[in-house]
């Protein structure tokens with residue numbers, strides 16, 4: 011601003027020159043006339059003079075009595091507010107209004123002042139005001155900047171506080187309302203109006219009059235602001251005074267921040283003890299004198315940037331914070347509410363699970379959702395010791411599950427089932443035709459089953475059998491004048507119960523042979539039971555009617571007691587009186603069979619891949635695994651890939667029941683096949699698959715499962731035995747190692763032996779298998795103190811030697827019931843002296859000569875002991891008994907001799923047996939009466 015002369019200044023401010031000169035003089039600024047220049051400093055001095063009211067009221071005051079001058083100023087600014095929805099610009103307009111009024115006295119004192127002067131003065135004041143405003147512009151700009159930043163902070167904190175409050179629940183409202191009026195804030199937080207007021211005062215140079223109290227400035231916010239506050243006010247009953255309200259909101263924001271801060275888990279003592287004695291103090295404590303006394307002693311938490319001189323001020327004392335602490339007792343409630351929502355079941359949960367063939371204890375526990383220890387405890391209660399990793403078999407697992415109050419069922423191997431089914435060809439398109447009935451002959455020992463079948467077949471199978479008893483399941487097809495019938499010849503002994511049951515599954519009709527002179531016997535009853543269980547029709551053949559003692563009517567009446575009632579007696583069962591010896595009534599029997607079959611309308615498809623059942627299997631030296639199969643559906647062809655139980659293979663060769671090679675076999679045909687990887691079990695299904703690789707995979711899987719099952723069963727048995735011994739010293743176990751010639755015999759003996767177990771003595775078959783006894787078998791039996799039983803098998807040379815050296819007993823049998831009886835007697839302690847076999851000598855067949863009149867002569871070398879002429883002998887082929895009988899002749903060179911010693915060559919003729927081959931062994935034995943040694947271990 012440059013210097014101007016008084017005249018110019020007067021023009022500028024619109025005041026008379028004289029008046030200005032007078033004012034200048036009054037202000038102590040020496041000017042002589044209108045042309046004198048005035049410096050900036052002088053101008054400021056004049057301004058200061060006018061502002062401080064030193065100027066005479068007479069000059070500046072309006073002449074109008076009670077006159078009032080209003081100075082209005084408005085300034086607007088924008089503040090940047092960051093809130094929950096981001097940054098927003100808020101326009102703030104500050105309106106300042108200053109009223110200058112003259113008192114009546116003053117007005118009267120100035121009564122003589124001319125109106126012109128007043129006007130001049132007014133104009134002068136206005137102009138001066140403008141000038142002052144111009145001069146303070148810079149300062150104001152600076153102050154505005156400060157204001158703006160303060161306003162920003164204030165607005166931010168307000169907004170935050172308001173938002174926080176809005177989030178508060180209605181529950182808190184009551185408490186807050188109770189607190190709010192009691193709280194006071196010593197200083198305002200951000201007060202843009204105050205600052206503005208200062209500016210306004212500075213910009214009021216016309217303070218010649220008495221300054222009236224300024225009207226409360228109004229900070230007009232944007233329209234949203236009051237809208238936001240309004241509902242909060244309503245809810246929380248905020249103080250009506252804007253300042254108090256802001257203070258209150260700011261305090262709440264601080265309290266919230268402090269509360270949050272205290273809730274940090276890292277703080278060790280954030281939560282006050284929720285002592286029940288002070289429950290009321292906790293939620294809403296009023297600021298106490300003590301709290302106020304603490305003022306300044308402890309610096310309260312002020313949040314970020316919060317200083318005593320800043321915008322955020324905390325109410326003196328810590329009562330507010332304590333209040334928050336008190337509130338935080340609710341955090342205890344929160345902790346309680348964070349407890350898991352598990353509610354203990356009030357009733358026991360009964361689970362239904364499917365048990366695979368084997369299962370580990372831990373898996374079982376998992377399936378039942380119980381601890382492994384619980385399962386182990388349950389097993390112990392049942393008398394089974396187990397570990398968490400113990401594999402248990404399906405039966406045991408089912409028992410455990412049921413014992414624990416849950417439900418269990420054996421899981422069908424759906425995966426395997428479906429995979430097998432997928433591999434099978436769809437056979438729905440094939441036509442079905444009537445097929446031959448499959449007949450099973452059952453009956454008590456010696457009632458004439460084999461003889462009957464023999465007669466029907468016109469062969470003499472019984473003559474070559476050891477002990478004269480049928481031991482193997484055979485299958486034959488018989489063509490009659492009225493049709494073909496397939497027969498399954500099951501042995502009569504009870505040991506074959508299991509086989510019979512299996513046989514019945516493949517059977518359409520059962521022929522129950524009952525000797526007319528003997529009547530119903532135990533195995534007759536059993537046969538009836540199995541037949542009924544299988545649900546197959548029964549035809550009773552009352553045999554031996556040629557005998558004088560035959561009494562068919564008595565047999566009928568006896569059978570009636572077992573609900574086998576003849577048609578003529580009003581029942582449904584067919585009866586036929588026959589004689590296997592004379593052949594009487596046999597045609598009628600066959601007719602009855604075909605008649606029953608016709609009624610049953612037996613049908614099967616001839617085309618498509620074959621399905622069948624394994625009747626028997628064994629390993630034959632030079633031929634491998636041989637299996638007797640009953641084809642039930644489709645046609646089995648040479649070269650087909652088959653899966654039978656856990657064995658597989660390609661059908662290398664096929665023979666019919668007469669041993670004739672064939673290339674294919676249709677439904678109801680019993681055949682023998684070669685080519686399987688092993689010996690499947692009797693009763694196993696046989697299916698034809700397209701893919702050999704798949705067949706192998708499935709067979710391997712089944713093998714693994716079998717092994718697991720067997721292992722699990724053995725383990726369980728061992729543990730059982732151990733535990734039983736521990737619990738009951740009196741209970742003993744007879745360990746048995748069993749080897750047999752064929753699978754069927756093996757299964758039958760096993761089941762019979764297992765059935766012998768009583769409460770006092772348990773038969774435990776530690777190992778079983780098909781084939782001769784090896785050294786391994788002997789050592790296994792030794793280690794487990796087991797009795798070694800060979801059924802129609804022998805120990806090989808090394809095994810024999812080993813057994814001798816270790817004084818291990820091997821018991822050989824060729825008749826099942828003798829074996830069973832021996833074991834039973836041993837178990838029941840009936841070890842009475844009895845006939846027992848002892849080996850006398852062994853001769854090995856080197857060559858076979860066909861002699862005239864004497865049948866075949868075997869050129870032999872005695873390799874062990876002596877060969878004695880009159881003793882019983884057995885012919886062994888690969889350690890398996892193939893014939894039992896007597897010697898026809900024993901020759902040394904051309905002479906008949908009574909005995910031949912070891913290392914000597916001799917010629918042996920076997921009575922009624924011409925099939926001796928090089929490599930066979932002929933053993934000579936005696937039956938001597940010795941004391942029984944078979945003892946339970």
Ligand SMILES: Nc1nc2c(ncn2[C@@H]2O[C@H](COP(=O)(O)OP(=O)(O)OP(=O)(O)O)[C@@H](O)[C@H]2O)c(=O)[nH]1
Pocket residue numbers: 453454455456457458459460461462472478479480481501502503553554555556557588589590591592
């Ligand atoms: N008189 C007479 N004897 C018979 C008749 N049927 C069988 N026998 C005799 O009874 C005995 C036993 O006959 P098997 O055919 O071996 O009896 P099985 O029921 O097959 O006997 P296992 O094979 O031991 O179950 C033999 O000595 C037969 O000769 C018959 O109709 N009349």
